[in-house]
Amino acid sequence: MGRxxxxxxxxxxxKGPWTTEEDQKLIDYIHKNGYRNWRTLPKNAGLQRCGKxxxxxxxxxxxxxIKRGKFSSEEEExxxxxxxxxxxxxxxxxxxxxxxxxxxxxxFWNTHIRKRLLRMGIDPITHTTRLDILALSSILNSSIYxxxxxxxxxxxxxxxxxxxxxxxSHLSSxxxxxxxFIHQKxxxxxxxxxxxxxxxxxxxxxxxxxxxxxxxxxxxxxxxxTSSCETSxxxxxxxxxxxxxxxDFKPQTFPYxxxxxxxxxxxxxxxxxxxxYHINPQSMSATNSxxxxxxxxxxxxxxxxxLVNSISNSTYIDGSTREEGREIRNCNNLFKSESQELLxxxxxxxDYMLVQINNNLKGF
DNA sequence: AATGACCTCAACCGCCGCAAG
DNA sequence: GCTTGCGGCGGTTGAGGTCAT
Numbered sequence: 270m271g272r273x274x275x276x277x278x279x280x281x282x283x284k285g286p287w288t289t290e291e292d293q294k295l296i297d298y299i300h301k302n303g304y305r306n307w308r309t310l311p312k313n314a315g316l317q318r319c320g321k322x323x324x325x326x327x328x329x330x331x332x333x334x335i336k337r338g339k340f341s342s343e344e345e346e347x348x349x350x351x352x353x354x355x356x357x358x359x360x361x362x363x364x365x366x367x368x369x370x371x372x373x374x375x376x377f378w379n380t381h382i383r384k385r386l387l388r389m390g391i392d393p394i395t396h397t398t399r400l401d402i403l404a405l406s407s408i409l410n411s412s413i414y415x416x417x418x419x420x421x422x423x424x425x426x427x428x429x430x431x432x433x434x435x436x437x438s439h440l441s442s443x444x445x446x447x448x449x450f451i452h453q454k455x456x457x458x459x460x461x462x463x464x465x466x467x468x469x470x471x472x473x474x475x476x477x478x479x480x481x482x483x484x485x486x487x488x489x490x491x492x493x494x495t496s497s498c499e500t501s502x503x504x505x506x507x508x509x510x511x512x513x514x515x516x517d518f519k520p521q522t523f524p525y526x527x528x529x530x531x532x533x534x535x536x537x538x539x540x541x542x543x544x545x546y547h548i549n550p551q552s553m554s555a556t557n558s559x560x561x562x563x564x565x566x567x568x569x570x571x572x573x574x575x576l577v578n579s580i581s582n583s584t585y586i587d588g589s590t591r592e593e594g595r596e597i598r599n600c601n602n603l604f605k606s607e608s609q610e611l612l613x614x615x616x617x618x619x620d621y622m623l624v625q626i627n628n629n630l631k632g633f
Numbered sequence: 634a635a636t637g638a639c640c641t642c643a644a645c646c647g648c649c650g651c652a653a654g
Numbered sequence: 655g656c657t658t659g660c661g662g663c664g665g666t667t668g669a670g671g672t673c674a675t
Contacts, residue, residue, distance in 0.1 A: 285669090286643070286669080307661075321661085324660095324661075329643075330644095357664065358664090360662075360664085375642095379641095380641055
């Protein structure tokens with residue numbers, strides 16, 4: 270024999286939003302009798318509600334000491350700090366914020382704080398730097414100014430001119446005179462980059478910011494690659510990497526090229542590995558001597574010796590045009606010193622490393 | 634003005650530990 | 655000692671509001 274149920278399981282029990290009359294009945298009853306027994310309360314108060322529903326309504330909304338309205342910045346900071354220690358223990362967090370309920374804090378976290386942290390490149394679960402592909406560019410942007418080990422030139426989506434010409438033709442034939450060719454996802458990336466830079470007060474490079482803003486609103490096919498010290502240059506993507514017809518187009522098939530400066534390859538690889546992004550060694554190349562040496566000393570296995578031509582005939586940040594396959598090589602070529610050019614320290618024209626990441630592994 | 638996408642947050646759902654019966 | 659409900663908690667939902675097109 271157990272207890273009797275808190276409320277009837279059959280009909281007669283109201284659900285959904287509370288009316289002002291119901292609220293008043295609950296308030297009046299609790300003021301007069303208290304709320305020791307939620308099971309019997311609805312019947313005694315003349316409410317067609319489950320006891321659990323009454324308790325929730327009272328504790329989350331009607332209790333007189335509940336503080337309503339916007340969270341202050343102090344409260345927000347407290348929540349973030351406590352969440353980093355306690356995790357999703359909303360009731361425990363609420364105990365540190367007088368007048369705030371666990372439900373309110375939970376909602377505020379999910380709708381505001383969580384998103385803000387993500388925009389800032391912080392993982393809302395671990396409270397550590399989040400290095401998915403989206404945030405990576407932003408974070409490394411800021412590292413331009415404070416990391417001795419790694420610089421970001423820029424991560425930008427590649428946009429295929431030939432495909433865009435086809436797309437333009439297709440959209441134009443459908444009566445769309447002003448199609449926006451920058452995919453929404455790409456715009457988001459640009460916006461987030463700018464947002465994070467603003468958050469980090471890294472607005473020294475106004476030209477860069479302006480270019481990024483311009484890029485976000487471009488309606489013509491463009492791929493901007495920007496270095497920390499130079500203004501933008503164009504990369505010519507390899508047409509073969511892209512869909513050849515409008516019917517083949519899928520936004521998620523767009524490849525991305527990350528261009529980073531890095532004088533410590535091991536740290537770069539570790540960085541990616543730690544956050545679950547696999548780097549295909551075939552698509553990596555290092556052009557400065559330190560990176561090459563680091564590359565050669567690393568334990569990355571390379572399954573084949575095929576040249577990677579994915580960005581052959583590309584124009585790089587220094588304005589030069591590389592020969593096909595010259596820069597993007599299989600690791601074996603680097604390890605085995607097959608390319609005298611690449612292992613010649615005098616060959617270095619600029620310090621950068623190219624990484625093409627499998628689009629399926631980027632976590633979008 | 635109409636429509637759809639997105640956002641917010643009150644309310645519900647389902648689970649768990651504890652305790653009443 | 656076992657069954658079952660209560661109270662509490664975190665996760666999720668969806669109605670209503672807002673914004674963008």
